[in-house]
Amino acid sequence: MTAQFKKDVYVGLSAPNKHLPSKYFYDKEGDALFVEIMHLPEYYLTRAEMDIFENQTDGIIKALQLSPDLYFELIELGAGDGLKTKRLLHLLDQRGYKFDYFPVDISQNALDKLEADLKSELPGVSVIKKQGDYFQILASLKEIKKPKVILFLGSNIGNMPDEVATQFIYDLGSNLHPGDKLLLGADLIKPASIVLPAYNDSKGVTAAFNYNLLTRINRELGADFDIGNFRHQPEYTEQEGVARSFLVSQTDQTVRIKSLDKSFDFKKGERIETEVSRKYNDEVIHKIIGGTDFKISHKLSDGNNYFANYILERT
Known part of the structure; x- marks a missing residue:
């Protein structure tokens, strides 16, 4: 480092x-x-995406086409404190879905804290933390040919220029198999x-x-x-x-x-x-994924239409 x-x-x-x-x-x-x-109060992004995870959790699970009988790997890139993801983890655990949760982050401190929180809050969830480069970790997991759901939340994709974002999503796809899903958080274009x-x-x-x-x-x-x-x-x-x-x-x-x-x-x-x-709209997202192996299967937005979670499927 x-x-x-x-x-x-x-x-x-x-x-x-x-x-x-x-x-x-x-x-x-x-x-x-x-x-x-x-x-x-000024930082609307977390509240807007949290609105989706709190009020449309069922919709997320349906859009991801998850089955309680089929094991999958839930891999979160840049997991941080897992605040929003805990809502999804809670419902998946409550309903008996079979999965391992892989939080991935550059910060070991954030991973250790998240692991401790989940052991206390959701002791039934299997947590396998991974510290380091996203693609190295995904490459190591690719060999295990199990269905994968990638979470890339918080509009972290927005830290990249569009051409870099396209390459990033293409590289994600190269580490996945057809049918795998990417849940992509995107902050929508709004007034200054x-x-x-x-x-x-x-x-x-x-x-x-x-x-x-x-x-x-x-x-x-x-x-x-x-x-x-x-x-x-x-x-x-x-x-x-x-x-x-x-x-x-x-x-x-x-x-x-x-x-x-x-x-x-x-x-x-x-x-x-x-x-x-x-910041994004449908046109920008379509442009970014145009040169990748993903297609948009669903889009969920918060009540104010400030934020969207796009669900992309690897083709």
Whole structure:
């Protein structure tokens, strides 16, 4: 992890338009901050997808064409705290479905906490946690030719540009068999008045989440970022349908990263892009999966039509 972290930070801060991968938000502090974000009044995403999982659980099970008599593997990519998935797990367990739950996450801390929670809340559910790269883990599971349901929730697909998302879903398909399902969470395109506050809450938790990325670089790579010299700045227009978060340098400054043996110069107003969050509609989803081995079989939306769970079937 440290070697890849160093490489990604070097590449990102050396680029003409500086950027850092959003996956590095999630250390122990970042995990805790994101859980807090998910409960903020401005952060509609979790509530909207939770609405689907709470009120349409039967619909999800029917759309996935699950049978109580047929074993399957339920694999969640980026499981986090499993808040929404627990609703589905509870009903599957209650009705005697035969499955193993494989939470996959880059954060060992998040996996350990989720495992402990599930042992307490749903002791009858078999949990096999997997820490690491999604595709390496899926490749290792592909050899077991059992039906698979992949969960990729929270509109995490939105952190990828469309062409990268297409490749990602294609790669998912290459690790699955015909008939396997992908439940894809997608935040729908909405006005800026709804979207922007979700990335710039009144309590400043989202800003702290963004700043924590620099704190992590300081701690793990020996950098000397002065957090006070940067400002959190989100941007979004409904026409583009893409929310972006930046850290903006408030002064001309130089940052030294000891483990890279390199210094990086920042001009006043220069930005580091830390997160991209794409918003979707049916047209965008069809375009993204057009070059993959998936087809849309069902779509479930929340009561406000803020969010959708698309169920894709591997052909």
